[in-house]
Each structure stands twice: as C-alpha cells, then as structure tokens.
Amino acid sequence: MELSVDQFIDGLLTKEAAERPSDSAKPEDIKLELPPWYDEKLFNKGRSFYWSNCFSLATSMFIGLIAVFSIPSILRVLVGSQRSSSCFTAYRRYLSTMLHTTAWFQHELRPPTESWKSLEAVRTRHARASRASCLRGGGPVSQRDIALTQFGFLGFAVLRPTKFGLRGFSEDDWEAYNHFWRVIGYMIGLEDRYNICRKNIHETRQVLQILLDRVFTPCLTNVPEHFEHMSRVMIDGLWSVNPTVNTEAALYYTKYMANVPGYVYTEEERIAFQIKLKGLLKDQPIDCGIRTEDLIEKPAIEGLPDTPLPLLYYKDYDVLDNVPTYKNLTWFERYKLNSNTLFMQLYSTNLGRIYFNLNYLWSLLLMKYFPYLAFYRFGIKQSFVNIFVEDPKDETKPKPNSEYQKVRILPWYKQILAFFW
Structure with missing residues (x-):
C-alpha cells in the first residue's frame, strides 16, 4: 500500500525507525538486488542530469553533508567510529564518499561494475559501523539515519534549485534525478517505507520540505555537541582537494540554506x-x-x-x-560567501555551466590521481584513496563546540589559494 506524505513522515520520525537497523543481515551476508520498480532508462537519465549539472549538484551535496552532521544520532556514530575526527581521517573518509558517489553516476548499475561494487562496499560498511556502534552502546545506524543522510545528497538542490543555478529543467529531468536517488537508497538498505525519494518528484519535494522544517532547521539552529569539530575537520580535510572552500562561509551558507533564523546575506x-x-x-x-x-x-x-x-x-x-x-564574518569570508552567489548566477548561463562543469571534472581528476595539496599535508602515499579499502582510524578526541567560538585566524597560504583558485 502506498503511503501518503503525512503517513510517511509519521513513520520516519517514529522511535521504530530510529531503532531499526539499516541492515538486518550480517555484513558478510549482504547481497544487492535491484528494486522491483527499477527503471533503467529513467535511472540513466538521472545520471545524465547529474553530469549536465555536476558542479552545482556536487556543491549542493557538500552543503547537505554539513547539514547531516547536525543530526545527533548520525553524529554519534561518526564520532564513535574514530574515522573522521582529525583533518587527515576526515580527508580520507569524505574524499572516499565523494568518489563512491561519483562512481554511482559514472558506471552502469549492474554487476560487476564499479558502481555495483561501490554500493556493496558502502552497505557493508554501514552494517559494520552499526554493529560497532551497538557494541559501544550508541545505537545502530538506523533506517532513519540513512534516510536523513539521503536528504544531504539531494535535499537542497531539489528544494532550492535556483540557489545552485539550476534553471530551465523540466519536471521529467527532476523525476529522473529523484528515481536515481530512490534506487540508490534502496540499494544501500533503505526500506521503501523509509525512502525519502517517493514515487514522484512532487511527493519527494513535500517530504524534503517537511524534513527541512521539522528536522534540519531545528538541528542546525541548536547544533549537537561536536558538530563544530566534525564539520570543520571535514571542510579542512576537503580543502586539500578544493582550496576554494572556506570553513566559515560554508557553515554560514549551510545554515542560510536551512532557513536558520538570522542567517541572511542580501x-x-x-x-x-x-x-x-x-x-x-x-x-x-x-x-x-x-x-x-x-x-x-x-x-x-x-x-x-x-x-x-x-x-x-x-x-x-x-x-x-x-x-x-x-x-562575525571577516571581509574574506564575506567575499567567499557572496562569490558563491555570483558563481551560481553565472552557472545558470550555458557558457557558465560549461566552464564550471569542466572545472569540476578537472578537480575530480586531481582528486583521484594527483591530489597535490594533500601530498604536502599528508604525504604522497597517504593522499591516495582506494574506495574499496576501509578508512583509517585515529585516537583524536573531538573538541567541544565552545572551543570554536574563539578568534579565528586563517593561514596565509589558504587565503591566497582560496582567493585566486
């Protein structure tokens, strides 16, 4: 039976959804299957839609990832895993996440393609992380956690497309993108009753808006402990593959996109x-x-x-x-914040879209084959990421949020690179 939007939301926000593991099978027993409603043509159209707008959609996913850190249950698992609490481990983990996501768009969804293997690896790691978290007394990686993480991948782009320069696309294009993420959600263990990508883009928009209003806006208004540390080390780590990113501007823009009261910049x-x-x-x-x-x-x-x-x-x-x-933003942080608006205005033009997409594709090549800034920070061997190898751990303890209320000083070399890149 198809659930209405209200029924779906009521189910997703229950205690049952928060306690139901993302996978009931043991990690070694997980087997992927395509959903019964899979439409290959529509799925591949969603892939094409991404590559036509890859710079903008990748930017929206980056903002969405920061927003996901504000979910207490997800943050608890991330902190407990000890795989993203330092600049180095965050670099490895989230570059791996980016490369996994890229693989889903690059390759056909059938065994034994890299896309299929990537989804197997992600689902297996979620199951292992869930078991480890339960052993620590932190609760499982739940169906609700996976669903709210799914919001990070498409939520802001679908709800506020013009903020990302996404103009002139038909509902058919968005239906395809919705179907793509609905399939991905299913493949990584989401039951249909918890999959926030519904049977059509109209219902998905309704679900996303309700989740923004009832979950992400409140969570980003009153962030849980360690949000500041985990989001900042992630941004700092990924600076090694994208030196244009600025921590304060990115955090401000995320809260602005999530309608946190008081975050305006026009x-x-x-x-x-x-x-x-x-x-x-x-x-x-x-x-x-x-x-x-x-x-x-x-x-x-x-x-x-x-x-x-x-x-x-x-x-x-x-x-x-x-x-x-x-x-509270410095002149440089305001410049980075406002330049993002300019870039997205340019991106809404044909020439702008071509330029920024090519820029992103070039950056993607550097991420995979020559992350030269990471060479300098972490060493050549440690800078390369194999998405099929488990991310490293370390003993870094996250700092409390209060530690990040102090005066900020951005290193001079980061200011120069971020300004001219």
Whole structure:
C-alpha cells in the first residue's frame, strides 16, 4: 500500500525507525538486488542530469553533508567510529564518499561494475559501523539515519534549485534525478517505507520540505555537541582537494540554506526578516527580543542540547553589517560567501555551466590521481584513496563546540589559494 506524505513522515520520525537497523543481515551476508520498480532508462537519465549539472549538484551535496552532521544520532556514530575526527581521517573518509558517489553516476548499475561494487562496499560498511556502534552502546545506524543522510545528497538542490543555478529543467529531468536517488537508497538498505525519494518528484519535494522544517532547521539552529569539530575537520580535510572552500562561509551558507533564523546575506533577505520580527513583536516595544524558538518548528527528533537559544532584536537588522551572524564574518569570508552567489548566477548561463562543469571534472581528476595539496599535508602515499579499502582510524578526541567560538585566524597560504583558485 502506498503511503501518503503525512503517513510517511509519521513513520520516519517514529522511535521504530530510529531503532531499526539499516541492515538486518550480517555484513558478510549482504547481497544487492535491484528494486522491483527499477527503471533503467529513467535511472540513466538521472545520471545524465547529474553530469549536465555536476558542479552545482556536487556543491549542493557538500552543503547537505554539513547539514547531516547536525543530526545527533548520525553524529554519534561518526564520532564513535574514530574515522573522521582529525583533518587527515576526515580527508580520507569524505574524499572516499565523494568518489563512491561519483562512481554511482559514472558506471552502469549492474554487476560487476564499479558502481555495483561501490554500493556493496558502502552497505557493508554501514552494517559494520552499526554493529560497532551497538557494541559501544550508541545505537545502530538506523533506517532513519540513512534516510536523513539521503536528504544531504539531494535535499537542497531539489528544494532550492535556483540557489545552485539550476534553471530551465523540466519536471521529467527532476523525476529522473529523484528515481536515481530512490534506487540508490534502496540499494544501500533503505526500506521503501523509509525512502525519502517517493514515487514522484512532487511527493519527494513535500517530504524534503517537511524534513527541512521539522528536522534540519531545528538541528542546525541548536547544533549537537561536536558538530563544530566534525564539520570543520571535514571542510579542512576537503580543502586539500578544493582550496576554494572556506570553513566559515560554508557553515554560514549551510545554515542560510536551512532557513536558520538570522542567517541572511542580501538586503532583500534582511528587510524580509526584519519585517517578520516586527510582526512577531505585535504590541510589544521595538527593543524587546524575539525568541528564536518562535521562528522554527519544535525539533521532531531527539538528542539536541537543552540550552536556551539567543533572542533576536529588530534593531540588529537595520543594516546588514550589524546582523549578529553576518558581522562575525571577516571581509574574506564575506567575499567567499557572496562569490558563491555570483558563481551560481553565472552557472545558470550555458557558457557558465560549461566552464564550471569542466572545472569540476578537472578537480575530480586531481582528486583521484594527483591530489597535490594533500601530498604536502599528508604525504604522497597517504593522499591516495582506494574506495574499496576501509578508512583509517585515529585516537583524536573531538573538541567541544565552545572551543570554536574563539578568534579565528586563517593561514596565509589558504587565503591566497582560496582567493585566486
């Protein structure tokens, strides 16, 4: 029986979904099968859609990955695995993730292609990570965890396509992209009743919007402990393959995309947010603070800190440079943030799309065969990633979020490379 959107959401956000393992089989017994509703033509059209927009869609996945770190249960498993808590291990783990994802788009989905082998490896590792997490008392990698991770791969691109320069595409194109990720979800162990990619793109958009409002916005507004560390070491690690990325700008843009209250960076958005605050003040004096909680939905998942959120003041939004979240950015971080908007405007043109896609493809070649910045940081041998070899572990302990509220100093060589790359 097909579930309605409301029934699906109600099921995904239950305790059962949070406790049901992503795989009931032992890692060594896992066997992949195509879903009964698999449409090869539609799946391959989804692959083509990706390569036509690879720069933009890869960017949306990067932002989505940061957002996924805000889910307490997922973050707990990542911290416990000890495979991404340092710059080096994060580089290895998330470059491997990028190369796995690329393999799914590059190769036909049939055995024994690299795509098929990659999905087998990912599913097996999830099962092993789930068992290890349970042994540590941290709970399994659940069906809900996999579903919310699935949001990271396509959620922002589907919900806010113009922010990524994705214009002029038909519903058929998005149906194909939706089908692609629906199949991938099935292949890595998601049961149909928890697969956020529904039977059509219309329902998928509804599901994604509800998850954004009820899960990702609240989680990114009040992030769990170690979010700052795990997201920052990931960004720092991947700087070795993409020196254009800036940590503060990336974190700001992620919260902006997730509608976290107070994260604006255009005059239009500043004005709209100030009007919204004015409406919430009603008959109160203009200098009264508005509770952040009044601007978001109550989190639909457990595990967030029980800490008071800051008050928001109308007067702080009189001028963009006075907006509390924005004024904390340095001039360089503002430049990186605003250049992203420019790039996506250019990307919406035919020539811009060609240029940035070629740039991404060149970067992809460097990631796989000549990650020269990683050579300098980690050594030549350690810089190459084999996606079929388990990621390394280390004993690095994640720092608390409070450690990242101190003054930030970006190394000079990173500023130069990020500015001119």
